[in-house]
Amino acid sequence: MVRFVEENTKHMEKETGNISNTDVTTVKKKVLQDLSINNGGGLVNSWVNSMRACSPTHLKSLMKQSSWLTEHPPALDMFEEILHVSEGKQIVMFLDYDGTLSPIVDNPDRAFMSKKMRRTLRKLAICFPTAIVSGRCREKVYNFVKLTELYYAGSHGMDIKGPAQGSKYKEGKSLLCQPATEFLPMIDEVYQKLVEKTKVTPGANVENNKFCASVHFRRVDEKNWSDLANQVGSVIKEYPKLRITQGRKVLEIRPIIKWDKGKALEFLLESLGYANCTDVFPIYIGDDRTDEDAFKILRDKRQGLGILVSKFPKETNASYSLQEPDEVMDFLQRLVEWEQLRSGA
Numbered sequence: 361m362v363r364f365v366e367e368n369t370k371h372m373e374k375e376t377g378n379i380s381n382t383d384v385t386t387v388k389k390k391v392l393q394d395l396s397i398n399n400g401g402g403l404v405n406s407w408v409n410s411m412r413a414c415s416p417t418h419l420k421s422l423m424k425q426s427s428w429l430t431e432h433p434p435a436l437d438m439f440e441e442i443l444h445v446s447e448g449k450q451i452v453m454f455l456d457y458d459g460t461l462s463p464i465v466d467n468p469d470r471a472f473m474s475k476k477m478r479r480t481l482r483k484l485a486i487c488f489p490t491a492i493v494s495g496r497c498r499e500k501v502y503n504f505v506k507l508t509e510l511y512y513a514g515s516h517g518m519d520i521k522g523p524a525q526g527s528k529y530k531e532g533k534s535l536l537c538q539p540a541t542e543f544l545p546m547i548d549e550v551y552q553k554l555v556e557k558t559k560v561t562p563g564a565n566v567e568n569n570k571f572c573a574s575v576h577f578r579r580v581d582e583k584n585w586s587d588l589a590n591q592v593g594s595v596i597k598e599y600p601k602l603r604i605t606q607g608r609k610v611l612e613i614r615p616i617i618k619w620d621k622g623k624a625l626e627f628l629l630e631s632l633g634y635a636n637c638t639d640v641f642p643i644y645i646g647d648d649r650t651d652e653d654a655f656k657i658l659r660d661k662r663q664g665l666g667i668l669v670s671k672f673p674k675e676t677n678a679s680y681s682l683q684e685p686d687e688v689m690d691f692l693q694r695l696v697e698w699e700q701l702r703s704g705a
C-alpha cells in the first residue's frame with residue numbers, strides 16, 4: 361500500500377511540477393481514500409458505508425436541522441445581506457448542473473432543466489459572467505442547458521470553454537482549457553471495461569463523461585452496492601493514474617491530476633481578468649461533494665460565497681443554503697431583478 365501511495369504521489373509531482381509538503385499530504389490522503397475503495401475486501405465497504413451515511417435519514421439524526429440552518433442560513437432569507445457584502449464588486453456566477461439547476465432523477469439522461477430555469481439563466485448571463493461547472497462532459501451539459509452565452513466547465517472542470525456567442529463578457533480570443541487530454545484514451549478504455557464488468561449488476565449504469573466516467577448506483581438495489589463497488593474497484597486498481605471520488609449515489613473515476621471544480625473556478629476568474637482582484641464577488645451554487653472543492657477555495661480566500669443546495673444538514677464549506685433547484689431559480693431571479701434595477705436596464 362505504501363508503495364502505491366508513493367507512486368501516486370510521485371506521479372502527482374510529475375503532473376504538477378514542484379508541489380509543497382501540504383500538497384503531498386493532501387494527495388496521500390486522497391490516494392488512501394481511493395485505496396479504501398480500490399483494495400476491495402472489507403475496505404470497499406467504507407465507500408458503501410459512506411454513501412449510506414449520506415442518506416437523508418442518517419444525516420438528519422446526526423445534525424440538528426435548526427443548528428445547521430443557523431450556520432448555513434437560507435440564501436433567500438439573507439438576500440439583502442448578500443447584496444450588501446457584494447456592493448461595489450463584480451458578481452461572477454458559478455452554477456453546478458445536476459441537483460442545482462435540474463432536479464435529481466433516476467435516469468441521468470432525463471435530467472432536464474425547466475424552461476423557466478433556462479429563461480432565468482439567459483437573463484442572468486446578461487447581468488453577470490456566468491459559468492456552469494459540472495461532472496458531466498461539456499457537450500452533454502450544453503445539450504441540457506442550450507445557451508451559447510455561458511461558460512461551460514465539463515468533466516469536473518477538466519474541459520472548459522468560453523461562450524460561443526452572445527456574451528458581453530466574452531474574451532477576444534476563444535477560451536479552451538483541457539488539462540487532462542493525455543488521459544482520454546485511458547478513460548475510454550476504463551469506460552469500456554466498467555461497462556463490461558458492471559453489466560451483471562441490475563440497474564448499474566456507466567456514463568462516459570469524456571475526461572472522467574461515472575458509475576451510477578441510484579437504480580441498483582442497496583444490497584448490491586458492495587458488489588458494484590467491488591466491480592469498480594477491481595477495474596480501477598489496474599490504473600494508478602486514476603482516482604475515485606464520490607457524488608450522489610455515483611462513483612466518479614477521474615485522472616489523478618490536481619484539478620477539480622475549485623481549480624476550474626480559479627481558472628475562470630483568471631481568464632475573466634479577476635485574478636487577485638478584491639473587487640470581484642464569485643457566487644458558487646452546488647449540491648454535490650465535488651462542489652466542496654470550489655466552496656473551500658472561496659472560504660479560504662474569503663472571497664464571494666458558496667451556497668449548498670440541500671434539504672438536509674450536511675458537512676459543507678458553503679456559507680449559505682438553498683433547499684432545491686426551484687429555490688435556486690428564485691435566488692437567481694432576484695439577483696437578475698436587483699441588477700436590472702441597479703443598472704437601469
Ligand SMILES: O=P(O)(O)OC[C@H]1O[C@H](O[C@H]2O[C@H](CO)[C@@H](O)[C@H](O)[C@H]2O)[C@H](O)[C@@H](O)[C@@H]1O
Nearest residue numbers: 457458464465466468471494495574578608610
Ligand atoms: O457536477 P454535476 O453537474 O452535479 O454532475 C454530477 C453528476 O451528476 C449526474 O448524476 C447525478 O444526477 C443524476 C440525474 O439527476 C442522478 O441520477 C445521479 O444519481 C446523480 O449522481 C450525472 O449523471 C453524472 O455524470 C455527474 O457526474
